[in-house]
Structure formats: C-alpha cells, structure tokens
Amino acid sequence: MARNVTPARKATMTAIAWIIGxxxxxxxxxxxxxxxxxxxxxxxxxxxxxxxxxxxxxxxIVQERSDYFRHFLNSVIISVGSTVLGLIIAIPAAWSMAFxxxxxxxxxxMWMLSTKMLPPVGVLVPIYLIFRDAGLLDTQAGxxxxxxxxxLPIIIWMLYTYFKEIPVExxxxxRMDGAxxxxxxxxxxxxxxxxxxxxxxxxxxxxxxxxxxxxxNLTAAKAAPLTAFIAAYSSPEGLFYAKLSAASTxxxxxxxxxxxxxxxxLVRGLTFGAVK
Amino acid sequence: MKIKLSALMGAAAxxxxxxxxxxxxxxTIATVNNGDMIRMQGLTDDFTANxxxxxxxxxxxxxxxxxQRVTTDIATKGGQYDIMTIGTYEVPIWGKQGWxxxxxxxxxxxxxxxxxPAIRGGLTVDGELYAAPFYGESSMVMYRTxxxxxxxxxxxxxxxxxxxxxxxxxxxxxxxxxxxVCLRGKAGWGENAAFITATSNSFGxxxxxxxxxxxxxxxxxxxxxxxxxxxxxxxxxxxxxSNGFNENLALFQTGKCGMWIDATVAASFVTNPxxxxxxxxxxxxxxxxxxxxxxxxxxxxxxxxxxxxxxxIESAKKFIAWATSKDYLALVASKEGWANVPPGTRTxxxxxxxxxxxxxAKMTLDSINSADPTNPAVDPVPYVGVQFxxxxxxxxxxxxxxQQFSAxxxxxxTAEEALANAQSLTVREMTxxxxxx
Numbered sequence: 001m002a003r004n005v006t007p008a009r010k011a012t013m014t015a016i017a018w019i020i021g022x023x024x025x026x027x028x029x030x031x032x033x034x035x036x037x038x039x040x041x042x043x044x045x046x047x048x049x050x051x052x053x054x055x056x057x058x059x060x061i062v063q064e065r066s067d068y069f070r071h072f073l074n075s076v077i078i079s080v081g082s083t084v085l086g087l088i089i090a091i092p093a094a095w096s097m098a099f100x101x102x103x104x105x106x107x108x109x110m111w112m113l114s115t116k117m118l119p120p121v122g123v124l125v126p127i128y129l130i131f132r133d134a135g136l137l138d139t140q141a142g143x144x145x146x147x148x149x150x151x152l153p154i155i156i157w158m159l160y161t162y163f164k165e166i167p168v169e170x171x172x173x174x175r176m177d178g179a180x181x182x183x184x185x186x187x188x189x190x191x192x193x194x195x196x197x198x199x200x201x202x203x204x205x206x207x208x209x210x211x212x213x214x215x216x217n218l219t220a221a222k223a224a225p226l227t228a229f230i231a232a233y234s235s236p237e238g239l240f241y242a243k244l245s246a247a248s249t250x251x252x253x254x255x256x257x258x259x260x261x262x263x264x265x266l267v268r269g270l271t272f273g274a275v276k
Numbered sequence: 277m278k279i280k281l282s283a284l285m286g287a288a289a290x291x292x293x294x295x296x297x298x299x300x301x302x303x304t305i306a307t308v309n310n311g312d313m314i315r316m317q318g319l320t321d322d323f324t325a326n327x328x329x330x331x332x333x334x335x336x337x338x339x340x341x342x343x344q345r346v347t348t349d350i351a352t353k354g355g356q357y358d359i360m361t362i363g364t365y366e367v368p369i370w371g372k373q374g375w376x377x378x379x380x381x382x383x384x385x386x387x388x389x390x391x392x393p394a395i396r397g398g399l400t401v402d403g404e405l406y407a408a409p410f411y412g413e414s415s416m417v418m419y420r421t422x423x424x425x426x427x428x429x430x431x432x433x434x435x436x437x438x439x440x441x442x443x444x445x446x447x448x449x450x451x452x453x454x455x456x457v458c459l460r461g462k463a464g465w466g467e468n469a470a471f472i473t474a475t476s477n478s479f480g481x482x483x484x485x486x487x488x489x490x491x492x493x494x495x496x497x498x499x500x501x502x503x504x505x506x507x508x509x510x511x512x513x514x515x516x517x518s519n520g521f522n523e524n525l526a527l528f529q530t531g532k533c534g535m536w537i538d539a540t541v542a543a544s545f546v547t548n549p550x551x552x553x554x555x556x557x558x559x560x561x562x563x564x565x566x567x568x569x570x571x572x573x574x575x576x577x578x579x580x581x582x583x584x585x586x587x588x589i590e591s592a593k594k595f596i597a598w599a600t601s602k603d604y605l606a607l608v609a610s611k612e613g614w615a616n617v618p619p620g621t622r623t624x625x626x627x628x629x630x631x632x633x634x635x636x637a638k639m640t641l642d643s644i645n646s647a648d649p650t651n652p653a654v655d656p657v658p659y660v661g662v663q664f665x666x667x668x669x670x671x672x673x674x675x676x677x678x679q680q681f682s683a684x685x686x687x688x689x690t691a692e693e694a695l696a697n698a699q700s701l702t703v704r705e706m707t708x709x710x711x712x713x
Contacts, residue, residue, distance in 0.1 A: 040551050043526040065314070066336075124348060132354050216341055217348060220356040221304050221333045234338035235309040236466070237521055237541060239529075239551070 028252070034245035035059070042242040058246035066229055068250055075225035075254075077140050078215070079208035082147035083155075083201055089148070090155040091197070095185055097156075098163035099171060109160065112153040120150075120213045131218060138220040146218065147208045154207070155200055162196030163189070199265045202258070209255045226251040301591045302331045306346050307361040308339050308578065311544075312411050312618045315608065316599060322607055323598045330591045339466070346583075350375045353585040358592045362407060364398040364577050364649065368666040371401035377582040377589055378404040379596065386597050390622050392641075395577045398649045398660075407579035408600040411541070412620025414643035415474060415573045417561040418528065418546055419535040420554060423447045423454065427534075434562045437478065437503065437572075440535065444511035447534030456511030458533035459504070462520035463682035465674035470574060470663040471538070472681055473674070476500040478565045478572040482653035483665050483702075488711040492677075492699035501691045505684055517686040529553060537563060539576070540643055543636035544615055560639040562646065568654050574663035575647035577620065620644050669709045676701050 034042050036054045062068070097105045127146065128137070136142030166189065174188040190197065212227040219228060230251050233244040259266065307313045313336070320332055335357070337345060346360045350370065362370070370376050380403075382388060388396075388405065395412040399405055417435060424431055427446035432439065444456030460471040473483065481496035491497060508516050511534075513527055521538060525545060528536045529552040536542070549555045563573035580599060582592045598604060605625055608617045614631050619640050625631050626641045652662040659665040664674065677698040684694035706712050 040529075040553075043530065045526075045530050045532070065317070125352060128348055128352050128354060132352060137354055137356055216337070217345060220306070220335050224335070228335075228337070231338045231341050232309055232336035234341075235522075236339045237539065238309070238311050238545065239522055239525055240309065 028256070031245045031252075032249050034242055035249045037242050037245075039239055039242045042245070043239055058242045059250070062233070062243055062246045062250065066232060066247075068229065071224060071226045071229040071251075072254065074140060074223055075209055075227075075251075078143045078147060078223075078225055079205045081140070081144040082151065082208045083204040085144060085148045086152050086155045086204060087159075087197065087201060090152060090159050090200075091190070092185065094156050094159035094163050095189060098160050098166075099168055109157065112156060116153055124217060127214075128218070137218060138222050138224075140223045142218055143215060143223055143225070146214050147211055150211070150214070151204050151207055155204055158200040158203070159193070159196065162193050162200075165196075166192050195265065195268060198262075199268060202262045202266055206255055206259065300329050300331050301588050302333050303358040303588055303591055303595055304333045304335060304356065305359040305361075305580075305595075306335045306337065306342060306357045308342055309336050310541075310578065312541075313361065313578070315612065315616065316410070316604075316618075319604075319607060319611065323595060327591075327594060327598075330594065332595070350583045350585070353583075355583075355585045355587070357583060358586045358588045359595060360581050360583060361410070361578055362581050363579065364395075364575065365661065365664050365666060365670070367399045367407045367579065367581065368401055368660050369668055370581075371404065371406035375584050376406040377584055377586070377592075378406060379408055379582075379593070380405055382408070382593060382597050386601060387624075390602065390624050392621060392623055392644060394575060394644050394647055394649070395621060398575060398577060399579055407577075407581035408596045409577040409579045409621040410600055411618035412575070412577040412644055413539045413541045414575055414620070414640065414647050415471075415538055415563050416540050416543075416639055416643045417535055417537050417563060418542060419443075419559050419561065420447070420531075420533070420557050421559045422557045423534045424559070431559060431561050434571075435564050437564045437566050440537075440564045441503075441507050441511075444507060444535060448511040453532055454534060455513040455527075455532060456534040457507060458513055458519065458524040458527050458536045459508060459516070460520055460524065460538065461508070461512075461516040461682055461685045462518050462523070463675065463678040464520070465664065465671050465678060467520045467678060468681050468685075469674040469678035472500065472504060472678075474563070474574040474663040475504060475572045477570045477653050477662065478563075478568065479503070480566070480568050480570075480654040482655055482657050484658060484706075486656055486658050488658055488706060490699055490702035490706060492695045492702060497695055498691065501681065501684065501695060504681075505691055508685060517682045537572070540619065540636065540640040543640065544619075547615075547635060560636050562639065562643060570652070570654050571646050573643045573647050575644060575649050576663070667711075669705055673702055673705050676705075 033049070035058055036056070037052055038055060038057070041048065041052045097109065131137045131142050136145070170192070171184055171188060174184050179188065209226075215225050215227045216231060219225070230244070230247050233240060233247040317334055324330065324332065342361065346357060346362065348354070349356045350360070367376070380388070391409060392412060395409045396405065399407045399409060417431070417440070419431055424443065424447065427443060429443050429446060431443070440457065446456070448454065448456040460468045462468055476482070476497060479496050479500040481494060481500050482491055485491060513519065513532065519527070521542070524533065524536055524538060525542060527533050528546055531554050543560060546552050546558050547555050563571050565571040580596045582589055582596070586592055600621065602622060602624055605617050605622065609630070615634050617625065617631065619625070619637070626637065631637050647662050649660050649662050659667065664670055680689065680694040680698045683689045684691050689697070703712070
C-alpha cells in the first residue's frame with residue numbers, strides 16, 4: 001500500500017533534493033565559472049559569481065600549450081577499451097557465479113572485492129617493472145590492461161547482481177530447447193540483461209575516465225590521457241587557477257555530457273536490487 | 277628524359293629528407309608547471325633551429341606527481357625520460373646512487389665556473405655536477421612599504437625576528453582584513469616543514485645531531501615553534517593552517533598581508549601589475565635571524581638532469597647546455613624583459629647592469645649567497661640541505677612532522693605535544709631506517 005504523500009511534504013523533499021544536488025554540483029560549477037575569468041579575478045576576494053569580464057583566453061592558452069585532442073582520444077580509447085575488455089571477461093564469470101554457484105562462490109566474490117582495498121601505490125613498482133620489460137610503458141594497450149584488471153571486480157559484482165535477478169527457469173527452458181552454453185549467454189541472458197550491462201558499461205567508462213593514479217604513473221608523452229592534461233596545469237608555485245579550471249572543464253566536459261544523457265540508466269544501475 | 281631526371285632528383289631529395297627525419301632524436305623532458313619552465317617551452321624553437329636532428333617532447337606535471345613519477349622511473353630504470361626536472365633535494369641522493377649522468381664535461385662555452393657557488397655546491401656530489409640549475413631560489417621578506425610606513429617603522433635590510441614580530445603586530449588591522457604576516461601553515465615537507473625548518477636554523481635548532489639523533493626535544497625547537505605559533509596567532513590570517521605558497525601569494529597580491537616570508541621567485545609575481553593589486557608597494561629584505569649567525573632563508577634550484585638509463589645522453593647534454601646557458605638568459609631578456617629571466621643561477625647575470633635594475637635582483641642574490649646547504653645550522657649536522665635533509669626518508673618523516681606543526685597552528689594540539697609527537701615519530705622512522713639503534 002502506497003503511503004500518502006502530502007503536497008507540503010513533497011515540496012519539502014524536492015527542495016532538500018535540489019539543495020543537496022546543487023551543493024554537490026557547486027565545485028564543478030565554480031570550476032567552470034573560474035575557467036572564464038582572468039587569473040586576477042580567479043583569486044579576487046570577495047569573489048564575483050557571474051559579474052566579471054568573461055574571457056575565453058584561458059581555453060585558447062590551454063589549447064596552444066597542450067594537445068587536447070590527443071589526450072581526449074587517449075582517454076576515449078583507454079576507458080572504452082578497458083570497459084569492453086572487462087565486460088568480455090566479466091559476463092561469463094558473472095554468469096557462472098550467478099547460475100551455477102559452488103560453495104566457494106561467495107568467497108571468490110569477496111576475494112575479488114578485497115583486491116580493491118589494496119592501496120595502488122603498494123604494487124606500483126612491481127607493475128612498473130613488468131610493464132617496462134613487456135614494453136607496455138606509455139602505451140594505450142598497457143593502460144587498457146591495467147584498468148581492466150582494476151575495474152574487473154566492480155564489473156563482475158554489478159553483473160552478478162543483475163544476473164541474480166533473472167529467473168533461472170528461463171535459461172533452463174532455453175537449454176531444454178537445445179541452446180548451447182554460448183547461445184544461452186549470447187541470445188537469452190545478454191538481451192535480458194542489456195539494461196544492467198549498459199549501466200555497468202557507463203559506470204565503468206566513468207571510473208576509467210577519472211582514474212588518476214595508473215594513468216599518470218604509467219604514461220609519459222604518448223599515451224597520456226586527460227588526467228595528465230589536467231596535472232600539467234597544477235602548480236604549487238604560481239597562481240594559474242583560471243588555466244587549471246579551463247583544463248579541468250575541457251577534461252570533464254565529455255564525461256559530464258555523457259553522464260547527463262545516460263543518467264536514467266546510471267541511476268537504475270546503481271539502485272538495482274537495492275529495494276526488493 | 278628531363279622529366280625522368282627531375283623525378284629522380286625529387287625522389288633522392290625525398291629520401292634524404294626521410295632519412296634525416298628518421299635520424300632525428302626525440303628527447304622526452306619531464307618538467308613542472310612553473311612560469312619559467314613554461315616560458316622555456318615557448319622558446320625552444322631557438323634550440324631546435326640550431327639542432328635540426330633533435331626534437332623535443334614535453335611532459336609537464338604537478339610538482340608532487342612529477343616527483344613520484346620520475347622517482348619510480350629512475351629507480352626502476354624505466355627509461356621514459358631523457359631529461360628530468362629535479363630539485364636540490366633529489367640531486368645529492370640520486371647522484372650518490374649513480375642514477376644521474378655527470379655534467380662536468382659540458383662544453384667550455386657553457387662556463388661552469390659562472391654558476392653561483394651556493395647553487396653549484398647543492399648540485400654537486402664528490403666534485404661532479406649532476407644537474408644544471410635552471411633557476412635558483414632562496415627565501416626573503418616581501419613587505420608592503422605603505423603599511424610599514426603607516427606603522428611608523430622602517431624595514432632594515434637584514435631584519436631580526438624580533439623586528440618582524442613587532443612590525444607584524446603593528447601592521448595588523450583585522451577589522452579591514454589586513455594581517456601583519458603571512459607564513460606557510462599547510463602540512464607538507466615542501467610546505468610548512470620547509471619554512472619552519474629554515475626558521476629553526478636561525479633559532480639554533482637542527483633536525484639531527486652528529487649521530488643522527490632527532491632533536492625535536494631541544495629548547496631551540498621549542499623556541500622556534502612557540503615563536504611561530506605566537507606570531508601567527510597575533511598577526512596571521514585566519515585558517516593559516518591550510519595556507520601554502522599559492523594561498524599566501526593570493527593573500528599578498530590582494531593586499532591582505534603586511535609581510536610575507538617565502539620563495540624569492542614570488543618577487544616577480546607580486547610586482548607584476550597584471551596580477552598584483554600591490555605591485556608598486558612592495559619592498560624586499562633578507563630573511564630574519566636571531567643574531568646566532570644563521571638566517572632563516574632556504575636554498576632551492578630547479579635543475580635539469582639526465583637519468584643514467586637514457587640512450588640519448590649527447591643530445592640531452594646539448595639541450596641542457598642550451599637551456600641553462602648565458603645565451604638563454606639573454607634570449608629571454610630580449611623577448612620578455614630582464615625581470616622574466618630565470619633568476620639565481622649565474623654570477624654573470626648579477627654583474628649585468630641591465631639586470632641590476634630589476635628591483636629584487638640584489639636581494640635574491642644576497643639571499644642565495646647567505647644560504648649554505650653543507651653547513652645549514654648553528655651546531656654541526658651530519659646532513660646536507662637547508663630546509664630539508666638530503667636523505668630518502670626525509671620526505672615521509674617531514675610530511676608527518678609538518679602535520680604535527682599544522683595541527684598546532686590549527687590549535688588541535690599544543691606546541692609541546694606537537695614536538696613530542698614529532699620527536700617520537702622521527703625516532704621511530706630513523707630507527708627503522710637503521711640510522712640509530
């Protein structure tokens with residue numbers, strides 16, 4: 001039975017949601033506004049919110065000094081590549097754990113999650129040495145591999161949660177009709193799990209896009225993505241906040257737009273299975 | 277036939293071009309996002325025009341990321357960079373490890389003896405220069421001449437800490453958001469730990485005695501920290517425990533600081549009319565002392581070095597010889613004026629009458645010359661470094677010590693508690709590292 005929601009309560013909840021939403025979005029908004037200021041206006045006290053001389057100078061300086069499109073392309077290749085590779089590995093893994101669990105399945109899932117608790121810097125030197133010997137330093141392929149491995153536990157966990165929601169009887173019916181394992185996964189399970197796979201894909205592209213430890217430490221000039229592009233504008237000795245904001249705005253713009261258009265799938269993906 | 281001949285000649289020319297392109301070497305240079313470094317990137321056409329076989333690829337990173345990145349690469353012989361921008365902290369450690377290529381054989385025209393002795397000394401290990409200084413810096417007092425005059429005081433060329441304390445209190449006008457002194461409070465080995473370590477030298481304190489025993493339990497350290505905390509409580513800006521170089525620069529440029537004691541490189545920022553609202557009201561003085569024979573100024577040089585794993589050593593040396601040469605200084609002066617020349621590396625620059633007209637030139641030189649990285653404290657020490665101790669463990673220890681000092685400034689611990697914590701954590705880490713038993 002649905003609860004009665006009074007208009008006053010609804011209005012209050014809406015107002016609170018807006019306030020929280022704006023508070024969360026404010027740092028991004030401030031970064032975007034600062035990118036249109038001069039360096040002097042960026043540090044002005046009290047700061048001006050919109051009443052300043054808007055300028056595009058920072059964007060042109062940033063583009064002049066760094067190759068945005070090369071960094072952007074690297075970010076796209078690395079985030080999409082690692083997510084797709086991760087899905088190819090994770091779909092069969094999640095299928096087996098969801099539909100043919102053993103007594104150790106829970107332990108395997110927990111073990112995979114535990115790898116996310118390891119501080120990355122703890123394995124930096126071993127991975128750096130392996131990459132050096134394999135010729136993978138400063139390559140897109142190297143970053144696709146390392147980000148796939150890092151995000152794999154999350155991808156498997158998300159898909160496992162989705163697959164658990166699909167009635168096993170449907171898969172059994174497919175088997176009764178003579179479907180092979182491959183056909184079962186490809187033509188029965190995958191179409192039913194498309195919303196889940198789509199939200200997993202979107203979330204992992206965002207995670208890979210924002211990853212700023214391995215992408216900075218394993219790249220130099222050739223495979224550097226947008227995280228390195230931003231890092232080039234941060235300076236402990238010099239006030240370049242407007243240029244740093246312009247670089248940040250350019251770096252987050254694509255993922256912000258993608259997130260905006262796919263928010264329905266993202267929210268559904270993140271809350272799936274949370275309410276029974 | 278004519279056509280064939282011209283086609284042949286064209287093909288030959290194209291082959292030559294392709295061959296020369298194939299022979300071109302690309303130097304990958306890791307650097308920081310500082311004004312002087314960015315300026316250099318814009319002027320490299322001068323180098324590549326005279327060295328057609330060499331191409332340059334820049335990797336610009338934030339200082340801390342750069343440090344982590346190049347340390348990983350050089351320790352594992354990753355070979356990702358041909359030239360690295362490193363500081364006076366890394367050079368003695370890496371040089372001793374054999375991780376850097378010696379630069380004593382730079383061409384005679386480079387005039388290695390022209391490098392400022394203090395800076396050269398900080399970049400030399402056992403007589404071998406391991407990095408060429410791109411710009412050098414010390415620290416000094418930058419103050420508002422108008423506020424000093426209003427307070428009825430006159431800044432001496434070499435002030436004492438007592439004078440600074442008196443002037444800071446007199447200049448403070450909290451109702452109008454003007455604070456007598458802005459000092460670093462943000463935790464970090466390159467932030468507040470650097471400033472307070474340099475200050476402690478002038479109070480007779482030291483990090484370690486001759487046997488590497490930590491000295492935070494000494495009276496000199498107690499005097500240093502209590503003086504700093506009292507001064508900041510009376511005349512510092514609110515929230516100072518999160519202020520580093522940039523935050524204080526912003527405060528000074530917007531007219532909220534009477535005095536700021538920090539890197540000499542800040543002089544060009546605070547006197548720049550485009551960015552600073554107080555550009556025409558800034559004076560300079562040496563960093564303060566207590567009459568014990570050591571001033572509280574530090575010494576640092578961003579320098580270019582070649583990792584031992586590079587396969588392009590000769591080309592890298594050519595680039596370094598160009599970027600840190602006298603000719604480069606003249607090139608910057610011709611394009612952007614003498615005030616924008618990278619300071620603090622060469623004696624000849626300070627003998628140049630044109631450069632002498634730059635308002636902060638003399639004070640920068642005097643500050644650099646008064647810092648001695650091999651003999652930084654009043655009492656003898658076993659280490660090299662003025663605002664740091666050139667041992668690999670220092671970064672971690674000093675960041676933890678800096679957090680204690682920052683907590684004391686924020687008021688969450690007392691000065692005595694902060695020093696006791698600093699002492700115990702330093703003893704623990706130095707014991708673990710095998711310096712003491």
